[in-house]
Amino acid sequence: MPADAYADSPVPFDPRTLAALLDGTTAGVGVLDTKLRYLYVNPALERLNGIPAAEHLGRTVAEVLPGVDAREDMMRAVLADGKPREITSSGFTAAAATVRRYWHGAYHRLEIGGRIVGLAGIVMEVMASDKGQRELEQARRHLTLLDTAAARIGTTLDMDTTCAELVDLVVPGLADIATVEVFPPDVAPQVRPAPPGVLRLRRAALQAVPGLRDELHAFGLTGEYIDYQEGAAVQRCLAASRPVVENLTTDEQLLRSAPGPERLAAYRALGMHSAVIVPLTVRSGPLGILGLIRAGDSPVFADEDVVIARELAGRAAVDLDHARRYAHEHTIALELQRSLLSEPRPPHPHIELATRYLPADRSVMVGGDWFDIIPLRDGRHLNAMGDVMGHGMEAAVAMSHYRSLLRMLADEELPPHRILEQLDRMVERSGPDRAATCLLAVVDRSGTACEVASAGHLPPVLIDPRAGARVCDEVTVGPPLGTGFGGYRTTLLEFEPDAVLFLYTDGLVERRGEDIDVSVGRLKELTIPVGGSLDALLDEVLERFGPGAEDDIAVLASRTRNPAARTPDAT
Structure with missing residues (x-):
């Protein structure tokens, strides 16, 4: 109109x-x-x-x-x-x-x-009758729970956070007390073996209405392992993969629902009178249970409550499965990366080394940061620092591949830019399907000069105990490895005998909303006293720059021992 x-x-x-x-x-x-x-x-x-x-x-x-x-x-x-x-x-x-x-x-x-x-x-x-009005209000609350579940559950890839989000959603809308208990992860050893016939779960989250929170200590603690005897409601729920509804009006019924008789008094003190145990199940199998409890003057669970609880549990189980898979892969990738980044031995007796690896927060998949120190003939040594693009298991495996190829090429005694050229061609033709940045520094025996070449990596830092630190941005930066473009150059850096060569990955300096040049520029503030500890230097670096990092951090510091240069009266 x-x-x-x-x-x-x-x-x-x-x-x-x-x-x-x-x-x-x-x-x-x-x-x-x-x-x-x-x-x-x-x-x-x-x-x-x-x-x-x-x-x-x-x-x-x-x-x-x-x-x-x-x-x-x-x-x-x-x-x-x-x-x-x-x-x-x-x-x-x-x-x-x-x-x-x-x-x-x-x-x-x-x-x-x-x-x-x-x-x-x-x-x-x-x-509308009073009963009809109550039913309409209950239906409205149930619809609100379902509408908000997608936005409030599964906001992270952390299992415990997801479990906490679930219990926070259902209390008080669906229950006076809610708990989520999950099977212990395969990658983490259990505290003690469960007896035969006993089901052991780990309580991942627990919530109650304000009037009952002070009494929850008797119910159990988040993070503890709970054993359920044969025939308990939790065992029956998981065995049948369907909700179990129980009216807890007698001591016998309470004992059947409780992990053990020691919980009977606590359950009575809480005024529990009905419970629903709902399985958290995905296609691959059960993950745990959602337990809903009503107490005091709250009505017993109706069929509609069970339907809503099962729907919420089904949605949460999908998010929990994603978090569980992430935690499993994250743990394996982290262990693989740590094993490949085991503390290297000094390549020569006159070389001092210190290295650190700091994984990102668990909300970020483990990355492909790596470093290596390779001894060369004539007392020289090669320092390498790299970062495979991406995260997860594939990045950790690709990092291992890069490191192996680099060690093979280092034996040919090539200048750094030639090593990068050959590594780039080998990776581009048949290597991992992941690009990587890399910085190579061949340090001479005297510890007063090094040859540096970069494949898309951030510049090294030289820390002089007397003159302070400088970012070596004169190093020519070529394209990342794996692109096949080549075009790398070697830059000669000269420095005092007791200067420290400091290499790092971008996780140390990259911060959201800040220009990378500003972040790298802060490394000019690094200091070390004459003869100062390299380990203490790296501890200070991570303490200062590590908080707030959104990616893995790898750092390496090396220095050549030169007693004559450090002794004022040496002749």
Whole structure:
């Protein structure tokens, strides 16, 4: 309907005529203009709303009845297409401020002379019983739980966080106490073996309504292992892969639901009277259970509660499975990376070394950071620092491949840029399908110079005990390895005998929202005293720059021992 079809001028009918026709009817009748402002209200609607007719006029439905879901969107639809609609609404009015009421209305568009002048509505109150109202409210709460589950559960790839999100969602909407218990991970050894016939789970999350939180210590602690005897509700739930509902009215029933008799007094103190145990199951098998408990004056669980609990458990199980798979792969990749980055031995007796590897937070998959120190002939040694792009198991395996190829090429005594060229070609032709950055530094025996080449890596830092630190940004940066572009160059760096060569990966300096040059520039603030400990230097570096890192960090510091250069009276 075109906008100009709506009447902007006062409606061409007399409210006194409407009053003569409609004041006597028992149904509530209202006439609205095209902006849904009241033009007329009959006495029956005045009584339904609990507001005098004069206070309606000139105001919209939402302004007159702010506590009512009046469905103005549906009214506008009637104005737009002219199709009559029946609308059900509910809410609170001044006539009964503490009781939710329900109305059924029929709405028609009013047209005079081809112009749309407003809307007429005939409203009747629907008298819902107390039981019906409770059921409607319960259905509304259940729908709200399901609507919000997707946004509130599975926000991270951490299992315990996901479990905590689940119990926080269902308390108090579905239960007075909620717990999630999961099977211990395969990669972590259990505290003690479970006896035969006993099911052992780890309590990952626990929540209760405020009135019961002070008593939860008797229920058990988050993180502890719980043994369930044969025949317990949890065992029966997982065996049948279906919810188990129990009324806990007798001590025998409480004992059957509890892990052991020592919990009976605690359960009684909490006032538990009904429980639902719901399996957390995915296609590959069960992950654990969701336990819901009601206590005190709360009603027992109804069939609808069990249906909602099962739906929520099914959704949460998918998120838990993702988190479990991530934790498994993260642990294996981390162990693989650590084994490959075991503390290297000094390549020559006159070389001092220190290395550190700091994995990223568990919310980030382990990366492909790596370093190596390779002894060369004539007392020289090769320092290497690299970072395979990507994360996870594939990155850790690719890192191992790069490291092996580099060790093979280092035996050929090539300058750093030639090593990178050959490594780039080998990887591009048949190596891992992951690019990597790499920095090579061949340090001479005297410890006063090194040849450096970079494949997309950040520049090294030279830390002089007297002159301070400088970022060696004169090093030419070529493309990352694995691209096949080549074009690497070797840069000669000269320094004092007791200077420290410091290499690092980008996790040390990259910060969201900050230019990388600014971050790298802060490394100029690094200091070390004459003869200072390299281990102490790296500890200070990680303490200062490690917090807030979003990626793995690998750092390496090396220095050539030169007693003559450090002794003032040496001849």
